[in-house]
Amino acid sequence: MITATQVKELREKTGAGMMDCKKVLTETNGDEEKAIELLRERGIMKAAKKSDRIAAEGLVETYVSDDKKVGALVEVNAETDFVAKNADFQSFVTNVVKQIALNNPKDVEELLSQKSIEDPNSTVQEVLTNKIATIGENMNIRRFIRFESTDGIIVSYIHGEGKIGALVEMKGADELVAKDVCLQIAAAKPEYLKEEDVPSDRLDKEKEILKAQVINEGRPEAVADKIVAGRLGKFYSEICLIDQEFVKDPSKKVGQMVSEKNGEIVRFARFEKGEGLEKREENFAEEVAKQLK
Numbered sequence: 001m002i003t004a005t006q007v008k009e010l011r012e013k014t015g016a017g018m019m020d021c022k023k024v025l026t027e028t029n030g031d032e033e034k035a036i037e038l039l040r041e042r043g044i045m046k047a048a049k050k051s052d053r054i055a056a057e058g059l060v061e062t063y064v065s066d067d068k069k070v071g072a073l074v075e076v077n078a079e080t081d082f083v084a085k086n087a088d089f090q091s092f093v094t095n096v097v098k099q100i101a102l103n104n105p106k107d108v109e110e111l112l113s114q115k116s117i118e119d120p121n122s123t124v125q126e127v128l129t130n131k132i133a134t135i136g137e138n139m140n141i142r143r144f145i146r147f148e149s150t151d152g153i154i155v156s157y158i159h160g161e162g163k164i165g166a167l168v169e170m171k172g173a174d175e176l177v178a179k180d181v182c183l184q185i186a187a188a189k190p191e192y193l194k195e196e197d198v199p200s201d202r203l204d205k206e207k208e209i210l211k212a213q214v215i216n217e218g219r220p221e222a223v224a225d226k227i228v229a230g231r232l233g234k235f236y237s238e239i240c241l242i243d244q245e246f247v248k249d250p251s252k253k254v255g256q257m258v259s260e261k262n263g264e265i266v267r268f269a270r271f272e273k274g275e276g277l278e279k280r281e282e283n284f285a286e287e288v289a290k291q292l293k
Contacts, residue, residue, distance in 0.1 A: 002026050014039055037205075041212035056274030057081045058139070059090065060165035062156035063097040068175070071154035072101040073167040074144040075271045079137040084162060089139070092131050093162075096124065100144050108141050145269045152266055157182035165271045173263025183247065184254055185270050190241035193265060194255075198239065206235055241268060 002025045010021040010032060016039050028034040058077035065071070074097040076089075083089050095118040096111075105111035112125040119127055124141075132139055145167065147154050152171040155178035158164070166185040170178045184190075192198050210228045215221060236243045242255030242265065249257065258265055 002030055006030060006032070010035055037209060040209050042216055056277035057084055058142075058273055059084050059093045059162035060158065060271045060273050061093045061097045061162060062158055062165050062167055063094075063101045064154050064156050065101060068153040068155065069150075070101050070146070070148050071156055071167050071169075072097050072144060072146045073156065073165050073269050073271055074100060075142045075165075075273060076139060077142050077274070077277070078135075078139045083135060083137050083139070086135060088131065089135060092118065092127065096141060097144070099124065100146055104146060104148075108144070111141065111144070143271065145271075147267065147269070149266070152264075153178060155179055155182055157186055159186045163273050166268065167270075168268040169266040170258075171264045171266060173258060173261045177258065177261045177263050180246075180248060181241075181254065181258065181265060181268070184244065185241065185268050187247050188241075188244050189270065189272075190244055190268070191239040193241050193268065195236050195240055195243065198236070206232070210235070241265065 002022060006025055007018060007021045010016070010025060011018055013032075014021070014036060020039065021035070024035040024038040025032070027038065056077050057080050058075065060073070060075050062071065062073050074093065076093045076096060078084060078089065095116070099105075099114065099117045100111060102117070103111075103114055105114060112123065112128070114124055116122050116124045116127045122130075128139065128141070147167060147169045149169050152169050153175060154167065154169050155175055156168075157166045157179060159166075164186045166182040168178055168181050168185065170181065207228055210231050211224050214224045214227045214231075219227060233243075237245065237253075242253065242258070244254050246252045246254050246257045252260075255265075
């Protein structure tokens with residue numbers, strides 16, 4: 001039995017119509033992942049990434065050392081957007097990302113146990129707990145990544161006052177080229193650096209979906225594989241950084257632009273605030289009424 005809640009959730013994640021969502025959920029016995037695949041195969045769901053809900057609040061921040069050899073990217077979440085504008089919260093996030101770059105913790109747990117650069121008499125966890133008590137909202141350090149380069153440079157970019165952050169390590173090219181690559185990462189949301197980095201199971205799944213699309217279009221199965229091979233180029237151009245059209249000059253691929261500047265992209269990271277998290281829904285009138293009571 002498919003519930004109205006299941007239909008509503010699939011509709012919100014995919015943008016497909018209510019009846020289409022109910023139909024594919026029924027066909028897949030309520031398996032949401034398989035239902036999304038069916039919607040894509042039938043051309044009902046045009047975008048592969050609409051299931052990612054950008055919801056939670058907080059900040060994404062970066063730090064790069066003066067010599068451009070070490071960089072870090074962090075996401076710290078809070079309950080409301082008001083806290084992201086709080087100077088005390090912003091200062092905490094700035095100190096946390098600097099601490100990650102300087103002290104190189106292996107994970108969030110180790111980071112929380114380190115002595116804070118903001119208050120050497122307290123751990124990062126103790127400072128965070130104090131911020132929660134002072135500001136009055138729950139907060140957490142969700143994730144971070146740290147790059148260190150020996151023969152290249154690290155460059156970062158923050159978009160939308162902490163909504164999106166990008167970090168890139170490059171060789172051969174100057175800082176301006178690296179900054180352009182960061183802008184590309186922020187704008188175009190690549191998942192991998194190059195085609196070879198795409199996991200085989202992800203590629204196999206995409207081939208299955210594309211083949212189903214071709215057959216559903218009425219094309220002969222005998223030529224389906226050739227058509228799929230041609231369409232994979234578009235797939236790569238969407239998810240692989242060096243295959244994407246360069247946002248500043250769409251006549252060039254990112255890889256071509258970087259090569260012309262004698263550069264090489266070693267690795268990159270991109271965080272978007274609240275990516276994959278559900279946003280807490282509240283009735284503001286009810287909240288005010290609770291406060292008055």
